Amino acid sequence: MPAAVADIGKSVKRKRHAADLDPLVKSKTRKIEKDVSQRENTEEEILLLEGEITQSRKNYNKITILQDYCKKHQTQSKTSIIAAVALCRVFCRLLANGSMSQSREMPDNERMIAQWLRAQYESYNDILLEMLMDTNLGLQSTALTLLMRLQKEFVDNLDEPSHDHRRHEGNLRRVVAGIINSDSMELIREEFVKKYVQVYDDVRYFTFVCLNDMFKEEGEKCMNRLDAIISLLALLEPDTADKQNMDSFYHKKVNTRVRNGNSHKKLAQELWMNILRGSLSRSQRKTILNMMTTHIVPWFTRMELLMDFLTDSFNAGGSLSLAALSGLFHLMQAKNLDYPQFYTKLYSLLSPEILHSKHRSRFFRLLNTFLSSTHLPVALVASFIKRLARLTLGAPPSGIVVAIPWIYNLLKNHPSCTFMIHRKPEYSEFIEGEGMDDPFDMAEPDPMETRAFDSSLWEIHTLQSHYHPNVATLAKIISEQFTKQVYDLEDFLDHSYSSMLSAELAKEVKKPPVVEYEIPKKIFFSDPDAAKGDSLLVRLWEFS
Numbered sequence: 001m002p003a004a005v006a007d008i009g010k011s012v013k014r015k016r017h018a019a020d021l022d023p024l025v026k027s028k029t030r031k032i033e034k035d036v037s038q039r040e041n042t043e044e045e046i047l048l049l050e051g052e053i054t055q056s057r058k059n060y061n062k063i064t065i066l067q068d069y070c071k072k073h074q075t076q077s078k079t080s081i082i083a084a085v086a087l088c089r090v091f092c093r094l095l096a097n098g099s100m101s102q103s104r105e106m107p108d109n110e111r112m113i114a115q116w117l118r119a120q121y122e123s124y125n126d127i128l129l130e131m132l133m134d135t136n137l138g139l140q141s142t143a144l145t146l147l148m149r150l151q152k153e154f155v156d157n158l159d160e161p162s163h164d165h166r167r168h169e170g171n172l173r174r175v176v177a178g179i180i181n182s183d184s185m186e187l188i189r190e191e192f193v194k195k196y197v198q199v200y201d202d203v204r205y206f207t208f209v210c211l212n213d214m215f216k217e218e219g220e221k222c223m224n225r226l227d228a229i230i231s232l233l234a235l236l237e238p239d240t241a242d243k244q245n246m247d248s249f250y251h252k253k254v255n256t257r258v259r260n261g262n263s264h265k266k267l268a269q270e271l272w273m274n275i276l277r278g279s280l281s282r283s284q285r286k287t288i289l290n291m292m293t294t295h296i297v298p299w300f301t302r303m304e305l306l307m308d309f310l311t312d313s314f315n316a317g318g319s320l321s322l323a324a325l326s327g328l329f330h331l332m333q334a335k336n337l338d339y340p341q342f343y344t345k346l347y348s349l350l351s352p353e354i355l356h357s358k359h360r361s362r363f364f365r366l367l368n369t370f371l372s373s374t375h376l377p378v379a380l381v382a383s384f385i386k387r388l389a390r391l392t393l394g395a396p397p398s399g400i401v402v403a404i405p406w407i408y409n410l411l412k413n414h415p416s417c418t419f420m421i422h423r424k425p426e427y428s429e430f431i432e433g434e435g436m437d438d439p440f441d442m443a444e445p446d447p448m449e450t451r452a453f454d455s456s457l458w459e460i461h462t463l464q465s466h467y468h469p470n471v472a473t474l475a476k477i478i479s480e481q482f483t484k485q486v487y488d489l490e491d492f493l494d495h496s497y498s499s500m501l502s503a504e505l506a507k508e509v510k511k512p513p514v515v516e517y518e519i520p521k522k523i524f525f526s527d528p529d530a531a532k533g534d535s536l537l538v539r540l541w542e543f544s
Contacts, residue, residue: 042069042079050086054093060113063090063120070127073139081142084131087124088146094121095153125150125171132178132188140188144179147171148196148250155251172203173210180228189228193235200250202258204240208267215274223278230275230284234291241265241298268299276309282320285313289323293330303335314345319359321349326366343380346370347447350387355399361493364402368489371410378416382455383447385410385417386440389459397468398495404460404474405487412482420457421478470500 049066052059069076069083094100100117128150131143151171179189196203211229214222222229244261257263280288288296292306300306306327313324325346331337346367354363371384385407392400411418440455463475477484521527524541526534 043082046079046083046086050090053090057099057113060117063087063117063124066090067120067124067127070124070131073127073131073134073136077136077139080131081139084128084142084146088149091121091124091150092153095150095157098157101157125174129174129178132175133181137187140185141191144175144188144192147175151175152251156253172206173213176207176210177214180225180232183227183231185228186231189232190235193232196250198235198237198240200248201243201246201264202249202251202254204236205258205264205267208264208271212267212271212274215271226275226278226280226284230287233271234287234295236295238294238298241268262301265299265301269301269305272296272299273305276306282316285316285320286323289313289320289327292323292327297327297330297335303331303337306331307337307339319362321345322359322363322366325349325370329366329370343370343376344446347383347387348445350384350391352391352394355391355395355403360399360402364406364489364493368406368409372413374413376414377448378414379450379453380447381410381414382417382420382452383450385420386450386452386455386457387442387447389457390440390442392463393459396497397466397471397500398497400463400466400471401474401495401500402489402492404463404471404477405489405492407457407460408477408482408484409486409489411478412486418482420452420455421460468500 046066046069049062053062066083066087070080070087073080094117100114100121102111102114125147128143128147131139132147134140154171179185179192197207246259246261310324310327314321328339328342332339332342354360371381388403389407392403395403438455439451441450444450457478460475460478464472466472466475523535523537526538
């Protein structure tokens with residue numbers, strides 16, 4: 001029977017053998033295979049060297065070979081990591097068995113070996129610090145882990161827990177100095193805080209010690225790294241300062257100071273004062289003020305130390321003034337700090353620019369908090385109400401719709417001030433014809449001396465004739481019964497020209513607006529039947 005014939009139009013695939021490959025492709029394939037083989041051989045060699053060093057003191061000189069592999073971290077990161085891990089295990093064993101310790105009773109040859117090992121140990125630490133400063137995140141993370149592992153072995157194998165903190169620092173100071181050396185090391189700082197500083201009380205204690213020592217020894221040079229230091233401290237959880245029982249330790253041997261919670265607070269307070277006394281930029285001040293109540297105040301045992309910084313920040317103006325007053329109010333409310341000028345400074349912020357500012361929403365939120373107490377003097381509250389009412393006369397509609405509900409809420413919380421709405425002055429007929437001077441002194445800086453108590457809220461009545469219908473309608477709530485308990489300011493804070501215009505355009509027109517009350521029959525010529533006479537156009541122009 002004849003065999004089946006394959007279709008002529010159908011192609012048949014044929015396997016390509018190595019001999020059929022292009023010479024360039026074959027060359028690349030052989031190179032890849034060779035590189036893989038060399039890498040595997042190198043890794044085996046590193047593990048073999050580690051074993052030989054551990055087995056016999058005669059092989060200590062092979063430590064330098066592993067160090068050479070570590071130094072290639074810029075070109076051969078995987079090989080350098082394997083060599084660094086192997087060396088870490090070697091030095092941990094040497095630290096644990098006392099091979100690097102020195103004593104007077106030791107023979108000269110033993111002392112020379114210990115000195116040589118210490119020199120290699122320091123050289124290895126320097127290599128790890130270079131890896132920590134590398135741009136490769138994997139290398140940075142590995143270097144941090146190895147440095148902290150060596151730190152633990154170094155301290156745990158001290159003869160006794162000394163009160164000299166420098167003996168406990170070990171690699172920690174170099175690690176801290178390394179991670180604050182650049183603002184771009186945010187990820188490795190975060191890892192350091194989350195894995196060590198936040199978890200272990202002794203690491204946190206000695207981190208504070210290291211940073212304080214840097215300020216004392218380096219001075220202005222340390223001030224150049226403030227952004228990195230602030231970001232490091234900001235990563236600590238806010239409730240860390242409230243911890244009293246120090247029972248989580250990275251090292252086996254800790255002294256009594258580390259176990260004392262007040263010692264931690266004292267060091268942190270000293271550290272923050274070193275930062276606050278420096279020449280801070282505006283952005284740095286803003287960052288510190290935003291974290292003042294959560295990350296800074298809990299560490300302080302003497303709140304009055306913060307007064308100068310907060311006062312200077314207030315004098316800087318703008319958003320810094322708001323943030324500074326927020327910090328002062330927290331100290332007054334939570335820490336019973338006495339600051340008599342607080343409401344005078346707050347009153348000074350009620351300027352014509354505040355209702356136009358981009359910080360308007362934040363200002364009203366804080367103002368609502370600061371004046372929430374029902375025990376404030378009536379004259380003080382009246383001054384704030386009157387001054388804000390006066391500012392609304394020149395404010396944009398988006399600012400007015402925030403101010404009116406705020407005034408309503410304040411009047412509701414302080415019924416003694418409602419007489420400012422219903423006050424009817426004497427000699428009403430004379431006033432309607434001639435007018436009168438408002439007793440309120442807008443230029444008086446002291447809210448207790450403005451005589452707002454003798455004035456009235458005629459400004460709100462004026463707003464009832466505002467050109468914007470929403471403003472006019474909202475202003476009428478002051479003249480009506482105060483049936484609503486309180487207005488939620490959050491419903492008004494985000495208004496702007498754009499949002500108010502969008503709201504008007506989105507409304508459904510139920511009835512077409514009237515353009516003319518009476519549609520004229522004639523526009524360019526005289527109309528004898530017009531009830532109000534000819535139009536202005538006809539009176540000014542003559543058309544023939």
